[in-house]
Amino acid sequence: MTRLVLKFGGTSVANLERIRNVARHVKREVEAGNQVAVVVSAMAGETNKLVGLCREASALHDAREYDAVVSSGEQVTSGVLAIVLQDMGIDARSWQGWQIALRTDASHGAARITDIDGGTLIERLEQGQVAVVAGFQGVAPDNRIATLGRGGSDTSAVALAAAIKADRCDIYTDVDGVYTTDPRIVPRARRLDRIAFEEMLEMASLGAKVLQVRSVEMAMVHGVRTFVRSSFDDPDAPQVGAGGLPPGTLICDEDEIVEQQVVTGIAFAKDEAQVSIRNVADKPGVASTVFGSLAEANINVDMIVQNISPDGRTTDITFTVPEGDYERALGVLEEQREAIGYEAIEGARDVVKVSVIGMGMRSHAGIAARCFQGLADKGINIRAITTSEIKISVLIDSAYTELAVRTLHSLYGLDG
Ligand code: ADP
Ligand code: ASP
Ligand code: MG
Numbered sequence: 134m135t136r137l138v139l140k141f142g143g144t145s146v147a148n149l150e151r152i153r154n155v156a157r158h159v160k161r162e163v164e165a166g167n168q169v170a171v172v173v174s175a176m177a178g179e180t181n182k183l184v185g186l187c188r189e190a191s192a193l194h195d196a197r198e199y200d201a202v203v204s205s206g207e208q209v210t211s212g213v214l215a216i217v218l219q220d221m222g223i224d225a226r227s228w229q230g231w232q233i234a235l236r237t238d239a240s241h242g243a244a245r246i247t248d249i250d251g252g253t254l255i256e257r258l259e260q261g262q263v264a265v266v267a268g269f270q271g272v273a274p275d276n277r278i279a280t281l282g283r284g285g286s287d288t289s290a291v292a293l294a295a296a297i298k299a300d301r302c303d304i305y306t307d308v309d310g311v312y313t314t315d316p317r318i319v320p321r322a323r324r325l326d327r328i329a330f331e332e333m334l335e336m337a338s339l340g341a342k343v344l345q346v347r348s349v350e351m352a353m354v355h356g357v358r359t360f361v362r363s364s365f366d367d368p369d370a371p372q373v374g375a376g377g378l379p380p381g382t383l384i385c386d387e388d389e390i391v392e393q394q395v396v397t398g399i400a401f402a403k404d405e406a407q408v409s410i411r412n413v414a415d416k417p418g419v420a421s422t423v424f425g426s427l428a429e430a431n432i433n434v435d436m437i438v439q440n441i442s443p444d445g446r447t448t449d450i451t452f453t454v455p456e457g458d459y460e461r462a463l464g465v466l467e468e469q470r471e472a473i474g475y476e477a478i479e480g481a482r483d484v485v486k487v488s489v490i491g492m493g494m495r496s497h498a499g500i501a502a503r504c505f506q507g508l509a510d511k512g513i514n515i516r517a518i519t520t521s522e523i524k525i526s527v528l529i530d531s532a533y534t535e536l537a538v539r540t541l542h543s544l545y546g547l548d549g
Contacts, residue, residue, distance in 0.1 A: 136168040136258065136299045140268065140290035143177035144307040145364035146210045149217075156217045157368035159263060159306065163181045163223055165372075167259040170297060172268045172290040172359035173214055175206020180269075180283070196241035200270075200280045204230075205530045207267035209288070215265045216283075225263040228254070230278065235271035235289070237279040244279035245347070246271060246288065249296035258297070266293060287348035302352070303381075304344065309363035310382035311336070313341055313547040314399040319539055323549035324380070325397065329387040332397045332490055335524050339488040340402030352384060359384040387492060395493030395500065396545035399538050401485045403531055406459035407516060409451040410466065412476035415442040419473060423450060432458045436486070436517045436528055447476075451517055453528060456482055479483065484516065485534045488526040489541055501525045507544045513537055 134329040139162065141155050155173075162169050174180075183203040187194045204319060211227040218225035237244035254264050268286025273279035281288050287304060294302035311333065329335070331354035337346045343361065352359045362381030372379050387393075413419050420439065427434055435453045442448035454462045459482060466478055494500050501518075504525055508515060513536065517528040529537055543549060 134166065134168060135301075136170075136297060137162055138170045138172060138290050138294040138297070138299045138302045139468060140172040140286060140302065140304045141174065141364055142304075142306045143174040143179070144285065145305050146173055146175075146214070147177040149213070151364075152210070152214055152217055152258035154304070154368065155214060155364060156221055156223075157310075158364065159214075159218060159225075160221060160223060161368050162373070163263060164291050168261075168292060170254060170258060170266060170299070171214065172248065172266045172286055172293060173207060173210040174268050174286040174345045175210055176337055179206035179209075189256055197275070197277050200241050200273075200278045202279045204267070204270040204280050207269050209235040211265045211267040218263055218265070223263055224261060225265055226257065227265045227267070229267050229479060230270035230289075231272040233266065235272040235292070237273050237281070239273050239275065239279075241273060241277075241279050243282040244271060246292045246351075248280065249292055251293075251296035251298070254293075254363075255297050258506075259520055281347070282345070284342060284345035285347075286343040288351060291348040291351045291355075291359060294357045294359075295351065300358070302357050304359060304361045305364035306343065306361065306367065307363065308343065308361075309366065309380045310361050311341070311384070311398075313549075314538055314542055315339065315341065315401075318535055319542050321356065321548040322542065323456050323547060325382050325387055327383045327390050328351065328397060328459070328491055329390055330384060331387065333384045335488070335490045335521075336398050336400050339400035339486065339490065339524065339526065341398070342398045349384070356386075393493055394491060395497045396489055397493075398490050399541050399545075399547070400488045400490060401538055402488075404456045405453045405484060405486050405528070406462075407451060407453050407454045407481045407484050407528060408459070408462055409449060409479045410473070410475045410477075411449050411479065412447040413450055414474050415446055415448045417441075420450065422469060423466070423472050426472075427454070427462060428463050430461060430465045432462050434466070436519045438517045449514070453484070453517065467505070481516075483531045484528050485531040485537075486526050486528050487534070487541065488524050489545065490524045492523050495522050503544060504541060507540050508537060513540075
């Protein structure tokens, strides 16, 4: 008996017609003799609408009440899908986060899952009932609803799969898998049959929003076989393809990938902002004061560039922060002006971080040099660079996003 978790995103449940289509996918898996738990998102656009409502109600709204409001989208779709399934003669029941219970920490608005009690669901699945679980939500230690951050239904699904020891977690979305880059930007992007957990983690962290970052972390830690596929495929088409799976992308261990490419994909993130501190003293303790005060304000710093000063006196420090924290970061640095000691602060919000990702980089030289040459040939200036074992990221002007992504995509032979 195979136990599956099927997750359907916002576009897949955007209206009743699509929910009926989702139900046909569920029915097919039930009729194949599988135990099925489903995780649903809110209807497309619904969460944005609810977030907007909270903001309109008050710019400084209470995070617990935000969670009470924005979690409601998933409550609706879980109930509606259960009704549609019942109408098709399938035994189904909806579940809210607190009913399972899916427990989280206290960070309302961006909570982390701490524990899931899989017992009750497993019992129901073994009785042949389909569980339709509201994604994106759980219950915090204060016994109130908590949401898991935008895109969090992916994490609900993978965590649930780990908790009920599912054989696979199928993520149904509006693309038929993970591509070498966002297919909306590069029409020549290619679908990957398989991608290693580590690479998917980099892709997601560096901007490929096809999966929430935490869902990939969770899949990696718990070894959940995660399969990304399209909900728009005909539910009744034969489910055969590579490895007995229909078109899609399997996220799996590195050693399950036969033909490892040097570069697997290109990702980009527009939600970063650049901060440059001009003429800071080049002496011990300055970086610690700068980044210590930002850390205290809970601001994540990503890329950092600092020069050796020519005269041993002053230098510049450049770094990036999430765009949403940009104003706050400037405020913190202004407050610390005396303690840090600098001449001026400059910043830019119209920047994008473009990243080249691939496990093969560990064993191949010259990947970064080709990236820099390729961008130079197009006249694209690089503001900052960071690298790790399996990725290179460059910060550039956002006006060049598409050109840079397309250029690098071709350069590394990824075009389909
Ligand atoms: P859902 O509502 O199903 O959770 P999302 O909108 O969160 O769907 O994620 C799917 C989208 O992710 C796709 O429509 C695609 O534009 C985008 N995306 C970004 N990078 C990639 C990539 N490398 N491969 C596939 N899709 C990507
Ligand atoms: N509905 C939530 C969001 O839009 C969660 C999700 O779809 O994954 O962020
Ligand atoms: Mg999503």
